[in-house]
Each structure stands twice: as C-alpha cells, then as structure tokens.
Amino acid sequence: MYQDYASHSDPARHPPRLAELRRELAARDLDGFLVPRADAHQGEYVAARDARLAWLTGFTGSAGFCIVTPDRAGIFVDGRYRVQVKSEVDMAHFTPVPWPETKPADWLSEAMPEGGRIGYDPWLHTRREIAQMDKALAGSGIALLAVDQNPVDAIWPDQPAPPAGRVRLWPDDIAGETAKAKRTRIADALREAGHSAAVLTLPDSLSWLLNIRGADIPRNPVVQGFAIIEANGHVAVFAYPEKFPAEIRAALGNEVQILAPHALTPALTNLSGPVRVDPATAPDQVFSLIESMGTEIAEAQDPAIMPKACKNPAELAGMRAAHLQDGAAVAELLCWLDGRVESLTDTPLTEIAVAKKLEEFRRARGILDISFETILGSGPHGAVVHYRVTEATDRRILPGDIVLIDSGGQYDNGTTDITRTLPMGDFDPSVRRPYTRVLQGMIALSQARFPRGVAGAHLDALARAPLWSEGMDYDHGTGHGVGAGLSVHEGPVRISRISEIPLQPGMILSNEPGYYREGAFGIRIENLIAVHEVASPDGRDMLGFETLTLAPIDRRLIEPGLMSRQEIAWLDAYHGRVWDGISPLLDAGTRDWLYLATRPLAGSI
Structure with a gap:
C-alpha cells in the first residue's frame, strides 16, 4: 500500500524518458508539451x-504540471509540494517552478522568446484553462496546439x-434521495x-447522480465515466460496460443506458443544443466535439x-455515524502510540508501522x-505537507519527535x-507556540x-490570524x-483565499490550519465541519459550523x-463531546486513556 509510486521512485529513470519525449515532440514538429497531473x-x-x-518526472504530488521544451523542463508546484518536489525529481534535468506565483504563459514567454508550437492533450485540460492560457500568450508568437495522441502515451x-x-x-436510505428523484x-x-x-465529466457527479460507487481510483469510491443527462431525465453513461453487473443495470432502470467509452464521441456530435457544459471541469475536447x-453550447456549472x-x-x-467510529479508531491509535513512547529506544x-496500525484499527x-494514502510524517517529514511514506523513506520515530498524522476512512455511510x-x-x-497558534486558528x-x-475567501483569514500575529x-x-x-x-467549495463560492447549509469542509518548519517538524490540526443555520437575535439569515470529527486534540503541546x-x-x-460520543465504543484501557486526554484544560492551568 505504500509503494503505489514505486515505478516512479528511481530518479535515474526520468532523464532518459525526458529525452525520449523531446525526440517524440521533434518528430511531431512541436517545440514543447504540457504534461498535467490530470486525467480526462x-x-x-x-x-x-x-x-x-509521475512517470515522466518522478513527482508524485496531487497537484502540479510540467512544461517540456527543447532545453527546459519546468515542474510547476504550489506551496504544499516545494519541499517534496526537490526530493523526488532529478534537479539536473527538471526545475521546480513556484506556482501560481509564476504563470505558465509568463514562463513560456521567457523560455521561448522567439515563439513556438506547444502541444497539449485536449482531454487533459479544461476549456477554461486553455482559454486563459491562450489569452495570456497573445502576442508572444507561441501557439497552443491540440494533439490527437498524447506523446507521453506514445513513449x-x-x-x-x-x-x-x-x-x-x-x-437510498444513506443517500437520502433515489437516483430517479435526482435525475428528475x-x-x-x-x-x-x-x-x-x-x-457530466466528473466521476463523483456521475456517482452521486445514479447512487452508485466504484473502485476505479485508489481510495476514492467513484465510477470513472462520462454521462449525458437529457432534459427528460434520460441518462447515457459512457464507461466500460463490464464494470456494471446485471443487477446494477437492473437497479438503474431503462432510463439509464450504459455505453462503451468509444460511443462518447458520436454521442457528443449528435446532440441538439443548447448543451450545458462546464468550462471549469469539462475537457477542452468535449467542447471541440460539440x-x-x-x-450551441451553454457554458454553465455542472448541474x-x-x-x-x-x-x-x-x-x-x-x-456523523462514520465519524463516531472513526474517532474511536483514532483514539485507539493515539492511546497505542502513547504506550509505545517509553520503549522507542x-x-x-x-512511520509505516504506525500507518498500518491505524488502518488496522479502522478496519x-x-x-x-x-480515504487517501495516510500522511504520517515524523520529525522533519512532518514539514512535507503531503508527505507519503514509502519503503525507501520510512523513518524510525525517535523520542522527542513531533508526529503529524493526516488520515481518513471510507465507511459504508460516510x-x-x-x-x-x-x-x-x-x-x-x-513547538508550543506555533502549535497553540494553529489550534487557535x-x-x-x-x-x-x-x-x-x-x-x-472571507473566512480563510480567521484561521490564519493567530499565526499571522507571530509572522507565521x-x-x-x-x-x-x-x-x-x-x-x-x-x-x-473551499475555505481559501481564492474561493468565492458562498457557503450553504449541508456543505461539509475541512478545517485544517498548519505550520511547517522545514527540516524540523510539521503541525496541522484538522476537523471536518458542516455548514448549518444558526439563530440570530437580529433575525438575520446566519450560518455557522457543526464539528463532525470527534477525536482528542493533544493538550500537551498547548501553551495555555x-x-x-x-x-x-x-x-x-x-472534548466533552468527544468523551460522550466515543467513550462507549472503546475498551476499558483506551477509555481510561481517553478520560485523561479529554479532561478540561481549564482545570489544569
């Protein structure tokens, strides 16, 4: 489970692949190519x-892209991955580029001042992304060209x-609505x-709409496929038919048709408009085919x-039910870890042993x-925001280490x-001061x-303000x-400086401020929160958050x-809610530990 990227972990493999890609581009009369971390x-x-x-560069982060030209290969990564990328790529052949501070069009204009032909796979980029880049490149002499076959696939x-x-x-009882009602x-x-x-191009939209789940993507129970939903409620799904057993087809009913992926192109070219397509999520190629x-295309958000x-x-x-079981599993892990402290020497x-133990408790x-590969970073590994432990990086946990554990589970109800x-x-x-500031946020x-x-975007600063007060x-x-x-x-929806989507009741988000000191430790505290309506003495329409996560927050690192x-x-x-919620689910030893872990801080200072 910790070697998903083993085939990409040897840096010596990537320069030859880069050289082969450049030869392939030259044979196609292309001066460069965009390699995103994306699928269709x-x-x-x-x-x-x-x-x-990952195959081309060795970089395994969940966001980023590479632009390859005849003499440069820039890997664009955001702040989460600027430590990680340096440990994964051959820095003699690939150059990390700070993104979004550096725009790809600006980088290309500097890398290719005389202009050039830059290829891209139109299935791997959204219409909005390509339109924005085209606009930014206007007057540079650089042209973006859609390719018929991805050159990385060719090599x-x-x-x-x-x-x-x-x-x-x-x-349906967990979904709260039948698939037919959703289609209607x-x-x-x-x-x-x-x-x-x-x-519909997003697998989670397809899965939500039809009340189905799949196993196409590790840790994400979505069904990969495209769908066309008509104004009469009929749905055509374009996915490998063998994924849909007879009982699933029967449950979906006659108004849901399962077609092979190759049927998508003729279906798109035979639609009558206006057809709603989301420029922020749909591949550029979907637009081109229609x-x-x-x-006529109506550009609008995925419905x-x-x-x-x-x-x-x-x-x-x-x-809520899933979080009760999950909180109990996390408490068991934290109790088990505390019991190991004295024997660490x-x-x-x-790290892998702890990650496996946590998965054991959850199973x-x-x-x-x-729900994703466990991020378990001890000591300096904690400062790598999305650190993924492998057999090669597995670190022994030492006395005095600060350990960051970011994890989750897919349950049968959440x-x-x-x-x-x-x-x-x-x-x-x-460590106490930054930890306390993170907790305050x-x-x-x-x-x-x-x-x-x-x-x-309006709320993001609330979580950062305590850290900002310290220059963090x-x-x-x-x-x-x-x-x-x-x-x-x-x-x-997100809680981020760039998210302008209004929050609405029923939305579930993470709440996870952090602090990272490169080479030393990382701190992050995360709960899930649900938006709900709250009373206002002025009669205003007000919202707030319900905290769903129920697991103790370490009190030893706090500066009261x-x-x-x-x-x-x-x-x-x-902590009173944590005790009330999960203590009945625990054995006596873990319950005794939880009692001490959740006792009031007010009474101990």
Whole structure:
C-alpha cells in the first residue's frame, strides 16, 4: 500500500524518458508539451494509467504540471509540494517552478522568446484553462496546439490498462434521495434553463447522480465515466460496460443506458443544443466535439455539483455515524502510540508501522478503504505537507519527535478526514507556540458565525490570524469540500483565499490550519465541519459550523497562557463531546486513556 509510486521512485529513470519525449515532440514538429497531473475527468487523484507526470518526472504530488521544451523542463508546484518536489525529481534535468506565483504563459514567454508550437492533450485540460492560457500568450508568437495522441502515451511502453473497478449501489436510505428523484431534479433544472442536455465529466457527479460507487481510483469510491443527462431525465453513461453487473443495470432502470467509452464521441456530435457544459471541469475536447457540428453550447456549472455539495439530512446523519467510529479508531491509535513512547529506544517504531496500525484499527471498525494514502510524517517529514511514506523513506520515530498524522476512512455511510499532531515523549518547548497558534486558528473557524452569502475567501483569514500575529503562515488552503461516501476532496467549495463560492447549509469542509518548519517538524490540526443555520437575535439569515470529527486534540503541546478563556471553553466543550460520543465504543484501557486526554484544560492551568 505504500509503494503505489514505486515505478516512479528511481530518479535515474526520468532523464532518459525526458529525452525520449523531446525526440517524440521533434518528430511531431512541436517545440514543447504540457504534461498535467490530470486525467480526462480532471480528478485530483488519477489511476495508474493516467500518472503521466509521475512517470515522466518522478513527482508524485496531487497537484502540479510540467512544461517540456527543447532545453527546459519546468515542474510547476504550489506551496504544499516545494519541499517534496526537490526530493523526488532529478534537479539536473527538471526545475521546480513556484506556482501560481509564476504563470505558465509568463514562463513560456521567457523560455521561448522567439515563439513556438506547444502541444497539449485536449482531454487533459479544461476549456477554461486553455482559454486563459491562450489569452495570456497573445502576442508572444507561441501557439497552443491540440494533439490527437498524447506523446507521453506514445513513449510509455508498459502503460497500465484503464481501470475497470466493479460498480456497486449506494443505498437510498444513506443517500437520502433515489437516483430517479435526482435525475428528475436535474432534468427539471435543465428545462428551466432552456438546456436540452448536460454533459457530466466528473466521476463523483456521475456517482452521486445514479447512487452508485466504484473502485476505479485508489481510495476514492467513484465510477470513472462520462454521462449525458437529457432534459427528460434520460441518462447515457459512457464507461466500460463490464464494470456494471446485471443487477446494477437492473437497479438503474431503462432510463439509464450504459455505453462503451468509444460511443462518447458520436454521442457528443449528435446532440441538439443548447448543451450545458462546464468550462471549469469539462475537457477542452468535449467542447471541440460539440462545436464541430455547430451545436450551441451553454457554458454553465455542472448541474450536479451544488446538489452534491449540499448534503441532505440522511447524508449528514451518515457522516456523523462514520465519524463516531472513526474517532474511536483514532483514539485507539493515539492511546497505542502513547504506550509505545517509553520503549522507542529499545523497540524501533517506524512511520509505516504506525500507518498500518491505524488502518488496522479502522478496519476493525468496518472501513471499506482508507480515504487517501495516510500522511504520517515524523520529525522533519512532518514539514512535507503531503508527505507519503514509502519503503525507501520510512523513518524510525525517535523520542522527542513531533508526529503529524493526516488520515481518513471510507465507511459504508460516510467519509472521514482528520489530522492530529502529537509529541513522542519530551519535546522541544519551541513547538508550543506555533502549535497553540494553529489550534487557535482552528477554533476561530469552528466558532465562526456569518451571514448567508459569505464565501470561503472571507473566512480563510480567521484561521490564519493567530499565526499571522507571530509572522507565521502556511502555504495551503484552510479547507476543502468533502464528499459523503465519495471523494475526500470534493469541489467546488473551499475555505481559501481564492474561493468565492458562498457557503450553504449541508456543505461539509475541512478545517485544517498548519505550520511547517522545514527540516524540523510539521503541525496541522484538522476537523471536518458542516455548514448549518444558526439563530440570530437580529433575525438575520446566519450560518455557522457543526464539528463532525470527534477525536482528542493533544493538550500537551498547548501553551495555555496564549489562549483566551473563550478558546479554552471551546476546547473543553469539544472534548466533552468527544468523551460522550466515543467513550462507549472503546475498551476499558483506551477509555481510561481517553478520560485523561479529554479532561478540561481549564482545570489544569
């Protein structure tokens, strides 16, 4: 489970692949090529077949891209991966580029001042992305050209086959709405907008719409495929038919047709307009195929995105139940770790061993899978924001280490994502101040009350302000959307400086400020929160957050003197909920540990 990228981990493999790609580009009369970390569905997580960026460069982060020219290969990564990329790529052949600070068009204009022909795979880039880049390149003499066959695929001799995971049903009582009702709801919205059909390109939209789940992407129970939903509610799904057993087809009914992937092109070219397509998520090629027949396109958001993001009461109930079991599993792990502290010198404990132990606790509580590869960073590894332990990097945990554990589970009623940071015995007291500031930021966001219409960009500063007061910050968003039994990272809502989508009741997001000191330690504390309505004495339409995650937050790293009475009261009340919720699920030994871990901070200072 910790060697998913083993075939990409040898840096010596990548310069020859880069040289071969350049030869392929020259043979096609191309001066460069865009290699994204993306598949045709624009998902954050990709199947092995679509891991082109990792195969070419060695970089395994979940976001980024490479631009290859005859004499340069820039790997564009954001703040989460600037430490990681340096350890994964051959720095003599690939150059990390800070992104989004450096725009790809600006980099290309500097790299190719005389202009050039830059190829891209139109299935791997959205229409909006290509349009923005085209606009930015205007006047540079550089042209973006769609290619018929991806040149990376042409030189990848053992490229894995497309995924074909078996489809299963997601029960209606957990979904809170039948697939037929969802199809009717989306079809009604299409007719009201005057649209004849909509093209769905996101696997989680397809999975949500039809109340199905799959096994095409590791850790994400989505069904990879495209769909066209017509204004009459009929749906055509374009995916490998063998993924759909007879009982699934029967449950979907006659108004849902399963067609092979190659049938998508003729279907798109035979649509009658206006056809709704999302420029932010749909591949550029989808637009081109529809436009090739002169069919009118209505550029608008995927019609399933917002209904999927706003969880109904049944989905929220399932998520709460999942978090009870998950909190118990995390408590068991934290208790087990505390019991190992005294023996660390004599009995080695490694990152992989801890990650496996946590998965063991979760499997005993019924997870279908973990919801993403566990981020378990000890000491300096904790400063790598999305660190992925492998057999090659597996580090022995030492006395005094700060350990960051970011993990989650896929249960039969919901999805979890939680981060806790803890010390292994005596630790450097300099950790207390940043840890406390991170905790204060997490509490500030948890307690936020705000009028309807406020977006994640408006709230992001609440979580950062305590760190900013110390001249500190973190280079990732504060929160991402989370699916209900779907992808642990779900669009479109976020708590981020760039998210302008208003929060609505039922949305579930992460709340995860952090602090990272390169070469030393990392700190992150994460709970999941659900947006709900709150009372206002002025009668205003106000919203706030319900915290779903129930697991203890380490109190040993706190500097109590930095915290206000209100912050301490919040923490004590939260730990009271943790005790009430998960203590009945634990054995006597873990329950005794939890009692001490959740006792009021107010009474100990």
